[in-house]
Amino acid sequence: MAAQPIKFGIVGCADIARKVSRAITLSPNSTLYAVASRTHEKAAKFAKENGFPDSAKIYGSYEALLDDPEVDAVYLPLPTSLHIKWAVLAAQKKKHLLLEKPVALNVGEFDVILEACESSGVQIMDATMWMHHPRTAKMKEFLLDSSRFGDLKTVHTCFTFAADKNFLETDIRVKPDLDALGALGDVGWYCTRSILWAADFELPKSVVALHGTVYNTSGVILACSASLQWGDGKTATFHCSFLSNLTMDMAVVGTNGTLRFHDFVIPFEENKASFGTAVKSGFTELVTGWEPKPSEHIVTTELPQEALMVSEFSRLVGCVKFEGAKPEKKWPMYSRKTQLVLDAVKVSIEKGYQSVEIVE
Template identity: 80%
Template structure:
């Protein structure tokens, strides 16, 4: 017997849900099964206008969709601040979860969602459509080719659009109670994703928001920029904004090659997309032209990228439902890394453009570590120099490596519970530090030679 298509239930009647309804219809392994809105009338209208079959269920609440035992997947395009509540509930009701971006207000909330999905054994994926376009795979082939592209050196990404006055005053995406991330969540999400994609999802070591973000009166970001740094010298910058003409650039430069595209989030055309690549570019004699020149590549697709996303998600859900497969961990991992960098950018802005460093260590479970933390100021740590065996002061980055030392580090900071930076005495930890508002005190340390040292509690803070 042929497998039945995966049944989608949609929570809410957001604009983007219209596009996804079409995608669910276009995808061969999915079907529009239910829609729920706080208004039954609105849900009925949405179903009628968006190609739901006659048999589709129309509900006057979100709960009713979650309670329908035949719904396989919940597509959740509600405002970000509502994600944690409804996503966790959906997962608890054993619904596979297709979650709109930005996925959560912060990694902490996302972790609640991911933990609920893991407990229920359901698939999680965010709705970042361009990841599923065949162009993305073709570009990745280029970036992965050590001969044609070489080693990644820099990425620049830009996603802006010119919102009208009504949007800037009233849209969900500029309301602190609904989408507190503003342009950073709505367009910056894609920039961050593109940078992580280009860097094989290796998290940056340092995130620094650039100066002069623009806020609305309620403090929501209307435009901002940030820079990202990796330990191997890779750098990336991005700019996101509601205040400038629609622009969607990604530029990736490696030692041997360059990739350009100008429509990375939504291709100019639905069934055909292009990108430009250059390899070992050089000049003609007398440097009056380029040789070789960049070349344009075109990728066609029968299904639009959002339908490819639905098809892939439905395939994964089908494997779980019919074959007993486990959920694909790749998708929640990518969402979480994107959210981590987003959180770091936001923290850097909130901290007055301080760098936010990632703690790097050997942790039990890498995916659940919360690696972005603003730790103490270099100046303060330097005071501990005498007590730490192996101490390196790199330019602008303090790295303290302490093998075979036990530190009883009491961490106290705005927003962080005591001791949140764990110290595992059986292994080693490196952490890098710059800037910040954290207060900390060093209580005891056991040196390599086994001597125990105690210190008076010492407060350090940066203004």
């Protein structure tokens, strides 16, 4: 790197910030520069345990970190209800923004964040790591190949994990004042994003949540499902839950081909990941077997997907900072569309599983 690495400030010491701190360390164009927590002590402990250099700045308040003119970019893993306040303030302080998902409680809030980023000219990207794995690009090649895959017809995704008693009682993701979207905003975010990714971010025309939503006693969603419909006949379904064994399935079916994999958010292994494809699948004579059979493809990666995410974010920040480029609009567009679909699913649930039109 000819240019200086991008200096990151971590705003909030959530568990996930540990993984992202390591990713920043691994990313060659990025450096851990500062960390803020609500107390100096917590921030210092986090810095010590997560590979921050001795020179790192330790802040006992988020404001103090945002006031540090040396901070180029912030990673913001705060509870969703706090995003609007701190993401807007970060943008106003000219900090580029790597924002945890769900990006906001609803698209109205996210639009306020986007306006702040736009008027400050800062890059914003959500922290959906799997988008940056080289496997994702390889799979996209397959989906865009009209001969091997053809036209997209249907997608199904499922992301569940079996939360333990402690999670179900204390995690921010089950608290109505912190992460009111619950499982829909957490695991459902990935389901929705992956469906939109498969559909080249063409928004569905309408969304219907499926009967069977499970809530906790505070009314936060612990499990739900939805179906999505496009004007051209494409359909998708997803299921997300905190109440079932960890499962991450994605299947994309086209007129000619099928793509599937079972670790779409976090690959089974850090440095290699696989996906299965089937092309013009058929049966043997007398329908006693398949010909051709599906095949598996392995994609290796030197850096884990979260480090590639940080690298891509920092590359874009560098373009703005060192070359005067405009922020890349594709990433906030992805975030906004994902949030729009989540919002529609929530409305559909609230309206007794009615169909909800998606209005961009």
